[in-house]
Amino acid sequence: ELKVEQNPLFLSMQEGKNYTIYCNYSTTSDRLYWYRQDPGKSLESLFVLLSNGAVKQEGRLMASLDTKARLSTLHITAAVHDLSATYFCVHSGAGSYQLTFGKGTKLSVIP
Amino acid sequence: SQTIHQWPATLVQPVGSPLSLECTVEGTSNPNLYWYRQAAGRGLQLLFYSVGIGQISSEVPQNLSASRPQDRQFILSSKKLLLSDSGFYLCAWGPGLPSDEQYFGPGTRLTVT
Numbered sequence: 001e002l003k004v005e006q007n008p009l010f011l012s013m014q015e016g017k018n019y020t021i022y023c024n025y026s027t028t029s030d031r032l033y034w035y036r037q038d039p040g041k042s043l044e045s046l047f048v049l050l051s052n053g054a055v056k057q058e059g060r061l062m063a064s065l066d067t068k069a070r071l072s073t074l075h076i077t078a079a080v081h082d083l084s085a086t087y088f089c090v091h092s093g094a095g096s097y098q099l100t101f102g103k104g105t106k107l108s109v110i111p
Numbered sequence: 112s113q114t115i116h117q118w119p120a121t122l123v124q125p126v127g128s129p130l131s132l133e134c135t136v137e138g139t140s141n142p143n144l145y146w147y148r149q150a151a152g153r154g155l156q157l158l159f160y161s162v163g164i165g166q167i168s169s170e171v172p173q174n175l176s177a178s179r180p181q182d183r184q185f186i187l188s189s190k191k192l193l194l195s196d197s198g199f200y201l202c203a204w205g206p207g208l209p210s211d212e213q214y215f216g217p218g219t220r221l222t223v224t
Contacts, residue, residue: 033212042201043155043215088154092211098170099213101155 002027004091006102013079014110021105023072023089030094032072034063037086037104046087047074079109113138115216117202123222130175130189132219134202137183142204144185145213146177149199161185197223 003026013019023032032049047056049065049072056063060083062075072089089102114137124130136142146158157170159177167177174193178186185202199220203213 031212035215040220042218045212045214048212098157098160103154 002091002093002100004089004100004102006087006089006105008105009103010106010108012108012110013076015080016078018078019076021074021076021087021089021107023074023102025070025072025089025091025100027070027091027093029067029070029091030096031092032065033090033092033099034072034074035088035090037088039085043088074105076107079107081109081111083107084109113204113214115202115204115214117200117216117219119219120217121220121222123224124192125224126194127191130187130192130196130221132187132200132202132221134185134187134216135183136204139183139204139206141182142206143211144179145203145205146185146187147201147203147215149201151198155201159187192223194223197221 005024007022034047035043036046037043047063049063052067054065060077065072074087084107086104086106088104091100116135118133143160143162145160147155148158149155158175159167159169161167161179164179164182175187175189199218201218202216205211205213
């Protein structure tokens, strides 16, 4: 059974600090996605990671993929309150129509 | 550009009542369509997906069903709702290749009382 494990599941951090969210998955991946969900809202795609060593950056967020270690990270630099949301790591298996979601990391950025 | 719509946005229904949630996509043809449920404090669970009109695959056995009467329309139904059906229902579309990124609709929050 495919597993996608994120940690931490809850993260409270002060504005201006840096932190990393980790995502481990149990089988080979065709692609790895990161989505953001604001409270009561839908999911917004943040990053698509296609190959080993892929690194994508958007503003204060940077995502990376290590397929050999089956690990993806989402790094937050100098956090601001607007980044408060739940972040999902999502695994996509080769040839599969199904995405497998991690449980999500609920991030709260405190002024 | 592509747009995905869901309605209603919120719904409160009594146990045993029927359910119909609708999802439509604009700006693309022959999309893959998906229904997910997000229960409180839990991750997303894939319920159904469809690769074409009339083609439905079910991932989780339950009292829900799905239909795709038109290329860009996806409907989630139930004849009799259970309390456990409460949750946030999200429709998503993908461009047609396996493993592609999926784009989510605004969601329907269903409360079964």
